[in-house]
Amino acid sequence: MISKYRGLKPVFRYILLALPIAFLILYPTVLHGYPVRLATTIIMYVTFSQIWNILGGFAGYLSLGLMGFIGVGAYGTGVLMNMGINVYISMFLAGCLAAVIAAVIGLPILRLKSGYFMVATFAVAFVLREIASNMNTITGGGSGLALPLIDMPIEGINRYIYYAMLLMAIVVTFICIRISKSSLGYGLRAIKENEDAANVLGINTTVYKSVAFIISSFLVATIAGMYAYWLTFIDPLSAFDSNMSILIITMTMVGGAGTLIGPIVGGILISLVSEVIWSNFLELHKGILGIVLIATVIFLPNGIVDLFLYREEKLTWKTLGKVIRENYEKYRL
Amino acid sequence: MSLQAVISGLLLGGIYALVASGFSLISGVMKVLNFSHGALMMLGAYSTYWITVTFGIDPLLTIPISMAILFVIGFLLQKYVLNLIIKAPIYMTLIFTYGVDMILVNAAIVMWTGNMRTVPVPNAGANILFFDAAVPVTRLITFGIALLVTVFLYIVMGRTHFGKAITAARMDLDAAMLVGVNISNTYAITFGIGAALAGAAGSLLSMLGPISPNLGALYSTRAFAICILGGTGSMIGVLVGGLLMGLLETIGASYIGAGFKDAIPFALLILILIIRPRGIFGKEFF
Numbered sequence: 001m002i003s004k005y006r007g008l009k010p011v012f013r014y015i016l017l018a019l020p021i022a023f024l025i026l027y028p029t030v031l032h033g034y035p036v037r038l039a040t041t042i043i044m045y046v047t048f049s050q051i052w053n054i055l056g057g058f059a060g061y062l063s064l065g066l067m068g069f070i071g072v073g074a075y076g077t078g079v080l081m082n083m084g085i086n087v088y089i090s091m092f093l094a095g096c097l098a099a100v101i102a103a104v105i106g107l108p109i110l111r112l113k114s115g116y117f118m119v120a121t122f123a124v125a126f127v128l129r130e131i132a133s134n135m136n137t138i139t140g141g142g143s144g145l146a147l148p149l150i151d152m153p154i155e156g157i158n159r160y161i162y163y164a165m166l167l168m169a170i171v172v173t174f175i176c177i178r179i180s181k182s183s184l185g186y187g188l189r190a191i192k193e194n195e196d197a198a199n200v201l202g203i204n205t206t207v208y209k210s211v212a213f214i215i216s217s218f219l220v221a222t223i224a225g226m227y228a229y230w231l232t233f234i235d236p237l238s239a240f241d242s243n244m245s246i247l248i249i250t251m252t253m254v255g256g257a258g259t260l261i262g263p264i265v266g267g268i269l270i271s272l273v274s275e276v277i278w279s280n281f282l283e284l285h286k287g288i289l290g291i292v293l294i295a296t297v298i299f300l301p302n303g304i305v306d307l308f309l310y311r312e313e314k315l316t317w318k319t320l321g322k323v324i325r326e327n328y329e330k331y332r333l
Numbered sequence: 334m335s336l337q338a339v340i341s342g343l344l345l346g347g348i349y350a351l352v353a354s355g356f357s358l359i360s361g362v363m364k365v366l367n368f369s370h371g372a373l374m375m376l377g378a379y380s381t382y383w384i385t386v387t388f389g390i391d392p393l394l395t396i397p398i399s400m401a402i403l404f405v406i407g408f409l410l411q412k413y414v415l416n417l418i419i420k421a422p423i424y425m426t427l428i429f430t431y432g433v434d435m436i437l438v439n440a441a442i443v444m445w446t447g448n449m450r451t452v453p454v455p456n457a458g459a460n461i462l463f464f465d466a467a468v469p470v471t472r473l474i475t476f477g478i479a480l481l482v483t484v485f486l487y488i489v490m491g492r493t494h495f496g497k498a499i500t501a502a503r504m505d506l507d508a509a510m511l512v513g514v515n516i517s518n519t520y521a522i523t524f525g526i527g528a529a530l531a532g533a534a535g536s537l538l539s540m541l542g543p544i545s546p547n548l549g550a551l552y553s554t555r556a557f558a559i560c561i562l563g564g565t566g567s568m569i570g571v572l573v574g575g576l577l578m579g580l581l582e583t584i585g586a587s588y589i590g591a592g593f594k595d596a597i598p599f600a601l602l603i604l605i606l607i608i609r610p611r612g613i614f615g616k617e618f619f
Contacts, residue, residue: 062428124599124603126554284443331420333416333420
């Protein structure tokens, strides 16, 4: 599949990369208020999807426990900031805490095959939430935790958070590109194809999976720290939000798990769709997301970018129909 | 260890075993981790609620009806929806059933609102005194029914022609097809039975406390934890795992703190995965 990838010429590739970055940097200088906040949310979700993709997309180990590490990052940052520590150091330390938790938990649960791993990560996230909501003296328990306010005018806050998220998104994307091209990335893909075979070929699958799990947990928690700083108030249900996990998984699956561009496409698309649904049919939000999810698994299990990136023939309505039919027949009884 | 906590735990564990037996059946035969199991339970609970409220009959008598309704829902779900992706990798099917769960829960919220509802149970407060522990009669009855249904499932699977067809499909799909087993229908009926068990569990749960569309939220994971705890693919393991889970929850709640009640089974799951991944009665690791 990967061999079919038609690479672009380097020059075009840099232009393709520079254009959106320039656009994103200039964006808040033109627009203010809601559009900037919406863009910040989208960037955050794209980044989360990108991180989730490391283990979920490359290795086929779909973690339902992202919310656990988002919570750890948010609470870690909040607690440390309330002790008077600088926000960046707090975020970093919260990330380290998440990495340690991932290292301790990852070793046993990464021995499980992917489906069982998913449910185990769900359990881990849930236990973390219960711990956060029961450590009343440190986290404030169920009544939540207030973070120090950002000392800026409102438009300044919007811009500050926007650029912080954007910077982290760019860093994360470059980390993902590096991972994708490193032996870690190839090892993870080998695990997805056939874990036993990868093991026989000399890939220490447990180490590879653990490293990916630790890296992604660290990154998720760090970004969640900034998210908490933005929210200024967190409680166990909002910091450990299972809807967020599912939203991120949906984004990556719809865009295309296991590709670099997939989480970006899916993240932007689903964020916008989600925003429209939120504002128009609030009650149906979860159901519509569920329909998108199951339609994706039936018709486009490899995501939207699969239609464009890995195909020899040009995409027309006819080939689109063919692809969808193929996917539909693929997993049927 | 107080006798009261042990008794409450065992009585709760009976229902857990019932939930997990349906989950175990589905995951064993179709290799699908059914994350919508909790939502099916919720539908069972609502069936009991509506039948009881509309016709004013005893909630215990609604159990067969709720099982029948859930059987039909499960049958159709597998036949026309899940069969579309049955050959996908297990993580895909799990994501898929998660999507189904989201749709069912959302539909329930839209139809019946998110309000808490209570099924009117006759003699709800009655107790039997067992040494110095109070045994609520309703819980005792639900426990008995849960065990009965679980054992009934065991007999159906082992003794009937249909049970053998399911076992055949579980062991070797292609060979089962060759000897004339209709896989599509077998799968659909298996899922129907699993859903009916979930429905029965939901009906029983609805008699013990208030119900809402989010009733089943943690039960899919809990059922999975029980399957791991008892050992995958072992009926007796599911039964023991369920009882153990109930026990640990109530005992943990009374010793560690009620706030951790829901976290204990999951902490236990993680622990089991570290110490004995194949579960108590499991023979081989998946």
